[in-house]
Amino acid sequence: MPPKDDVSNSTSTSDEELQNVTVGERKPHNDTITLLEYDSRWPKLFDRESERICSELGDRALQVEHVGSTSVPGLCAKPIIDILLVVTDSGDESSFVPNLEEAGYTLRIREPEWFEHRMFKGPDTDINLHVFSKGASQVDRMLRFRDWLRTNNSDRDKYARVKRSLAKREWRHVQHYADAKDSIVQEIMDRANADEKNV
Numbered sequence: 647m648p649p650k651d652d653v654s655n656s657t658s659t660s661d662e663e664l665q666n667v668t669v670g671e672r673k674p675h676n677d678t679i680t681l682l683e684y685d686s687r688w689p690k691l692f693d694r695e696s697e698r699i700c701s702e703l704g705d706r707a708l709q710v711e712h713v714g715s716t717s718v719p720g721l722c723a724k725p726i727i728d729i730l731l732v733v734t735d736s737g738d739e740s741s742f743v744p745n746l747e748e749a750g751y752t753l754r755i756r757e758p759e760w761f762e763h764r765m766f767k768g769p770d771t772d773i774n775l776h777v778f779s780k781g782a783s784q785v786d787r788m789l790r791f792r793d794w795l796r797t798n799n800s801d802r803d804k805y806a807r808v809k810r811s812l813a814k815r816e817w818r819h820v821q822h823y824a825d826a827k828d829s830i831v832q833e834i835m836d837r838a839n840a841d842e843k844n845v
Contacts, residue, residue, distance in 0.1 A: 658822045667757045675820050679813035681722045688716040691727050691771055699731060699775070702745045708732045708780055713788045715809070718795045722806050724820075727773040730788055736779045737762040751775060760784075791831065794838035801834045 665672050692712040700707050714728025715721045733742050743753060743764075750769025757763040761782045766775040778785050795802045808830045817823045 658825050659819070661819075664819055664821055667755055669753050669756055672819070674818050676816065676818055678816055679820065679823050680724060681809060681813045682725050683722055684718075684720050685716075685725070688712075688723075688725075688727060691773075692717070692729060695727065695729055695768060695771060695773055695775070698749060699729070699746070702749045703731075703733075703742055706733055706742060706745075708734065709785075711789060711792075713776070713792050714774070717792050718802060720799075721795060721802055722809060725772060727768075727771060729773055729775045730785065731775055731777045732780055732782075732785055733777060734780055735762070736764055736777045736782075739764070742777065746775075787835065790838055790842070791835060794834065794841075798838075801837065805830060805834060 661672075661674075689712060696710045696712075699710055709730070709732035711717075711730040712727070713730045714726075715723030716725070716727050731742075735741065737758060739753075746766055747753065751766040752769075753764060754767050755763065755765035761778055761784045763784070764777040766777070767773065768775065776788075795805060808827065812823055812826050815823075817826075
């Protein structure tokens with residue numbers, strides 16, 4: 647979903663907005679968020695999914711990356727493996743959706759207005775497979791955020807503190823929890839971008 651500027655109040659994504667980008671029915675979460683301490687098995691789960699995706703798509707999978715909190719050693723996370731898949735054109739669903747569905751992946755999110763983002767759930771592992779087109783700025787943003795947290799312990803720990811605090815609240819949708827992290831994510835991204843300019 648597109649990031650929100652201030653998600654601690656009514657600017658959170660509405661039920662209607664969420665349903666409009668959801669393939670199938672979206673059920674409310676209405677609960678707190680479960681965060682686990684970093685698990686060394688998470689990269690192995692990613693490796694298994696990456697192999698399966700690449701075997702299905704071949705050279706149409708231009709890039710497959712482990713992203714999100716489970717990709718950062720030492721960071722607490724929801725036990726869901728976030729995977730970034732880059733294809734030539736994520737809006738051309740015929741070029742990748744049938745193959746992924748045949749392998750057991752389920753298309754759950756379609757956001758043509760936001761970088762032509764598509765998101766799948768996995769056949770047997772709890773994953774979020776995010777698909778973007780080659781050259782989409784969101785690809786660089788996700789990788790820069792991951793790489794910065796992997797090397798900057800201060801920002802990693804600050805991000806963890808915010809996540810733990812927010813996770814204690816009850817959220818109607820998990821997306822609202824994700825929206826609520828936007829300000830800390832942007833703050834960290836600003837530092838990462840400033841550091842890159844100084845290199």
